[in-house]
Amino acid sequence: MRQRPLPPEVRRQRFLMTVANHSMAIVLAVVFVTPFIFILATAVMTRQQALTGSFWPHPFVWGNFIKVFHFVPFARYAWNTVVYSVLATVGTVVSSIPVAYALSRMSWRGRQVAFLLVLATLALPSQVTIVPLYIIFVRIHWIGTLKPLILPTFFGDAFTIFLLRQFFMTIPEELSEAARVDGASEFQILTRVIVPLAKPAIMAVALFQFLYSWNDFFGPLVFANTHTWTLAVGLAEFSQVIHRSVLWNIQMAASVLFMLPIIILFFMAQRAFMEGVTLTGIKG
């Protein structure tokens, strides 16, 4: 179909608008991406280059990534991080699903109160509980292990419960009722109807928990020790050490190695991430 020619002033105005929008976007993109470029570039520089604020590596010192393993027990920290993240994710998801279900899809007295408590714990600074928990874990000799970090995740996480509940609420009540009339028990409704339908939300909360554990700093800082440090604490402490010798290149290489799995995960599950983040926003 032939397009009616637009009046030139309308066309020009539109063109300018598009240019303006894209310029804004590009400026922002540069702001967001530049740090990555510097970090990546520095990770493959020589020490001297990194120290003198060079912009481009010459030569490329890929060996920095190997060197990281000499300076820090990177492999051990990475393993600790993976153990913590995976177990915490499993624990959180498995324990939070039934709680979210009970809070959203079953009616019982006290439900509202319980939900308010869950919400309140969202605002509870972890510092309030960490001292006594620390003392408990001291008593049972768990300090220096990852157990104090992993065990609590098997008892439900407020944020996860909240998100799942919000999502479960959006699943029409009729579906559970249809299943109930069809002869399903509560457990069957949960596993056969709700969980399959909530897959995207479950994926999202799993990713969140994984990310949270991967990034967690305060927890391992307090509970773990040099053997059981995760990458987050390991690298932060490592940075103090190499600060003395100002090995920016090694430090950036370590940071790159640290963030890489997460970035890869992000690209693999970008949709779930975005949807999950959105989920946190809805219904405030």
Add this chain to the structure above:
Amino acid sequence: MARIALEGVTKVFGHEVIAVNDVSIEIGDGEFMVLVGPSGCGKSTILRLLSGLDEVTDGEIWIGDKQVTDLPAKERDLAMIFQNYAIYPHMTVAQNIGFGLKLRRTKKTTIQERVLEVAQMLGLQEMLDRKPATLSGGQRQRVAIGRAIVRDPVAFLMDEPLSNLDAKLRVQMRAELARIHARLSRTTVYVTHDQVEAMTLGDRVAVLKDGVLQQLASPQEVFRQPANLFVAAFIGSPPMNLVEAKVGDGDISFADYRLPLPSGTDLSEYRNRSVILGIRPSDLEDADVWTGENRPVIEANVEIVEDLGTEMNVIFSINAPPVVTEQTQAAEEDASTETGIPLIASEGTNTFTARVDPRCRARSGSRVRLSVDPDRFHFFDPETSTAVLSKHPAGLAS
């Protein structure tokens, strides 16, 4: 297959909301019972009480010879069809239909057979492997029906199953439901607030208001002999014209009109008092088109004419206040939120509607002569709002 009975069933939500108030209904084996009433009158609640999704506050529920009042939903062996279909979006059509059987640990092959059988009956065999998202509204409703049928339950409960469909499809599916019922003749309780569905599908109709049963009768009876003002105002579209009239000596007068009393009705009790007179719009006819019969005629100034092609609504004001009782309001508002919207024209004056032959020449602003049939008058007590029964029922006299 079984009869279903509610005995003095009451349901209170929280401490205040009496959703269902001492309702007793007995539904015969194989009967198609329609529950109808304005929004919030407790129709869905009754269905949910029957299904076991909610628990009665008081009263008893019987299915067949069993008292099931305390039985959880999964043990009642009923099937329910929901307004928004409630089919499982993550399952294929076949899985949806077979879900109930699977929960009962039926053999795989049996499930397959039954599902196929039902699908053929509903014309779904082509789409057994599709997910609901790819189905149209009508097809989804069919899946929901299939899911109900497949289990061969003792009864079907349907909660406004057609209200999410568009008008044309609704008419089609309505006919189809009638056919399915004819074929399976399973006890069915059907909730709607669409009168046409109520009138066309039900063996009997239960009209509810505020959780109280108003009338339980055949559709024809409900239409022709409404038990009270509420039923009269609720059933029929356009709604019955109502006016407060003075009963005289063998005649009755309202506004500027004086009309003879119908032969069979004894209104002696109301002589020189008021009674509420109801005339269905379809019982008013353009006297110029229907010249054949010798009926009383009233004249009116036409306000609006709505020409619907096959018939015509002639709307006119009469010089009398509108009948506003709690019952007529309940019937008009339909949604509890719609309180007190003063319509421009209806403030203070009473509007009548006549549904006449499209050949009627009336136009907005012109005058029209309308013939009325006193034999089809309805009378209601202004205090109690209940119908004043004529000796031989109006409408049956043709």
Add this chain to the structure above:
Amino acid sequence: MARIALEGVTKVFGHEVIAVNDVSIEIGDGEFMVLVGPSGCGKSTILRLLSGLDEVTDGEIWIGDKQVTDLPAKERDLAMIFQNYAIYPHMTVAQNIGFGLKLRRTKKTTIQERVLEVAQMLGLQEMLDRKPATLSGGQRQRVAIGRAIVRDPVAFLMDEPLSNLDAKLRVQMRAELARIHARLSRTTVYVTHDQVEAMTLGDRVAVLKDGVLQQLASPQEVFRQPANLFVAAFIGSPPMNLVEAKVGDGDISFADYRLPLPSGTDLSEYRNRSVILGIRPSDLEDADVWTGENRPVIEANVEIVEDLGTEMNVIFSINAPPVVTEQTQAAEEDASTETGIPLIASEGTNTFTARVDPRCRARSGSRVRLSVDPDRFHFFDPETSTAVLSKHPAGLAS
């Protein structure tokens, strides 16, 4: 106040979807024009083109004496009412109504005055400070109307403004819109796919299909002289009964019936060929009830009877294939997703509906005798689907 004109307007979405195809409509000053047609026929698109929300691909739009084709929406000074009201949920009723004035930097006191005035006209004065969430559907629609009225725009555009309301309210609001139009007599373009609205509200009706204008005429003419098979099948509920019939010598035959040709129609062109015969359900009457007139009678086996109280639908099969053309399908499906659902009964046979007097004694399975009025027959060319015009229009002959 102004006339509105579309001249050869075409709208193409992307490269493929021709939503509006070379449509020319001229709407007179103060006229109430209704656009009607099945879903997806381009009604909303036309409205959006008029309002300036979308841009035409080809053609011109005039408002008053001004060519506005390239003017942005905010400069066209029109008011639009959307199907879902599109009132600002975060503003109070008063703010909603006054928003357009505020944008024009009208004085605060003037805004207040105007808002109050409009609110009184619409019965909203009690709820000026409430947020839309606390309003009922009808009240929301009123707010949307108020927002449109307050600015005193040159014309109103309304896109299915009543379709989100429930049945009772829809009837009320329909009357109210008619009154408002009568009072303001502002040019109005009204989109609907509800025939009743189209028939009752429009000064003229434009029937659209697939973006192409099918007929542009008064509601009566559209109903009584449908320009083609599509209009015939689309307008009227239940829809017109259609059957392919053989034209004989002064008579016409289909299935087992042979009926006389109407006097005024010249079908000589079609002698010994087929023609499509259309009979509206309301033009079939129970011969036993209407004994008075001397019309031809057909006999049929009743399949289903739907008693609606004021009338009765008698559905029966006739021994002839259904008329399935692209046009009838378009009219029937209405929603493009509803393709090819085989209804249990309608496979291969043609079903007729007769809308008869409720005194009809027909019951499912019984036989019925129906009188027909050949003067009201409609004929369509089987190839072109266009109407074969009778010399004096059917239906006007009373």
Add this chain to the structure above:
Amino acid sequence: GNQTNTPKNVTKSGPHTPVTLTVWDYFTERELKNLADVIHQFNKQYPWIHVDLVPGKSLSDYVRGITSGQPIDVAIDVGPDNVAKYCATGAFQDLGPFIKSSGLDMASIFPPAALKYTSYKGTQCSLPLLTDAYGLYYNKDMFAAAHINGPPKTLSEFTADAKKLTQFNPDGSIKVAGFVPLAGFYENANLYNGLPWGTTWYSSDGKAAFASDPMWAQMMEWSKSQLALFHGYDNLTRFFSKIGGANSEWSSAQAFEKGEVAMAFDGEWRTAFIRDDKAKINYGTAPFPTADNQTQLYGSGQVGGTVIGIPRTATHPNEAWALVKFLTTNTKAVETLAELLNNVPTTYGSLKDAKLSNDPHFKTFLSIFRNPNSRFYPLTTAGTAAADALAAFVDNWQAGSVPDLQQGLKKLTDQVNQQLQLGG
């Protein structure tokens, strides 16, 4: 509670069941290797004692490790800050019985300062393992150019020299600083622990003396007057940032090494850095000058370093003692470690180490360590809290955010007293 079993000397001869000692230390990288080398020497004497080195422990790790009951046989802690806490609470075992059973005479082995900062209220719960000593680094070429003969001995001389040595750019910014008095500059925090002023941290009743000892105020005033030499705090800060900020301390961009600063307060390890960085400066080292009314202190300096102890959670305290004794008192071992780590050795015997004492730059620090007036700041059970508070105060004072000095010192006193109560 305290372990009360009587110590038993571990003999080198005879049959022994193999024992593994868990040793926590703060070392990393090269230094860790050096420690391992020395422990290898130990293993030659005690072949059945296997030492498991757990490196990279921070100050706070030890408390956590001990409170959580981890089996730590030997703890090598980075500084003396927590020693008071360890001794007072029994977190580290009292070494007295071990020392007695081994027949060691502490006073003849360790200089007094070292014994002081490894014990608390008479309980020797740790022993020193190498130390740092702080003194004055000065650029001889610049001194010559400014016609200054030798390192200053009093602060007024120092101030005069600093003034002479400072050069400004035409725009008023500093080109070369005679001295950078900022509290945040490199090691200056240790300077402002107040030794050159002979400050008293705590009066005899154990209460903080920041307000009551006038030397503190004098120190503060002095530091403020120094700022004036350089046209103020901001000018100096800008200079500091221009020369690379705090991070430059550990690189070849270090201001003294690059000749951007003529005099600096620094530790003994700087000599090794200068050597390793091949910095092209002609410099000398000397004790830091003292306040004019405290000349008797000249020659002393702040000292303090690694401490080693046996936590109460030790599973093999006797073997642990053998290791501690070896590391802290074996002259050869101490010498080796000191040479490798470029730190000051901690026993009289090792202080005579030829290699270290032949280095003229390093010699200064050996003598500072030996000086009876040298000291670490007084230990309390509050750990670093008091020193942290003081450092923050000096920083604020210099930045001009303390309006009234006496008032400020009173507040500081109060804060420290309370903090002592909190941690006591």
Add this chain to the structure above:
Amino acid sequence: MRSKRRGRNTLRLVVLLFMAPWIIGFLGFILYPMLSSLYFSFTKFNLLQTPQWVGFFNYRFMFAHDPNFWLAVRNTLWIIVFGIPIQIMFAIVAAVVLTRVRSGSGGYRTLFFLPTMVPTVAAALGFLFLLDPSGPIDTILRLVHLPQPLWFESAHWSKPSLVGLGLWGVGDTMIIFLAALLDVPKQLYEAADIEGAGWWQKFRYITLPMISPVIFFSVIIGVIEGFQYFTEAFVVSGGDLSLGAPQGSLLFYTTWLYQQGFQYTNMGYASALAWLLFVVVMVCTVILIKTSNRWVFYQGGFR
């Protein structure tokens, strides 16, 4: 009315079963620790010895004798008062830009969001390098003859630098805003278009009110997280040994809490700090929620 019966009891059992993880977790990991930390806050407790009751000593010390407490409070409030609004505004701008770019918005969105994925510690280390006086940013500034601030080493610039670090990772907030923006019914804009609104008027009168719940949500989360600000400050200050550097400008509330609790092992005082934090966070949250209905538009009521 009828008596309770069988169905109810099995349902209760199921509820209890489903809720069990959370109930145990709540009792064991939240309620008990909270109560015992309340107790500890009235004791002197260094882990090495048993707690010793000191009454209100910790609280008195906090308010009357601990300048670092007030410093930490000031720094923390600074981050909350300046950092959060700036972050939210930036997130809204970025989200609006995304909605306005038609082609390639997916790509931009990924780029804007990517930094959010970077672990906090890695991001902080990265910025530590970027903003080092000899790092790339100052190098560029030097090249273009602009002043080169000391960023994390200057008491004036350290907190703004942290805000910059926060802005870099604003992607998740941005995505929430993006979703909210896209969630505003298009018809509202069209209605406004027809009524004659320009783009700013549409933004001001429609967009902002419509996304106000999300703004509110971000503010609440921001405040709660702001009070617990820790990791970034810990890393850029240079870790354990130099908490709060430079010149205490990065001494945040939780930094001080950490230092008191886990470095000085003053567990009693740390507990007192934690409890005050808890009370303040709760009070702020409640105040925010209470005042929110003045400016937040809730579509369907709050929860």
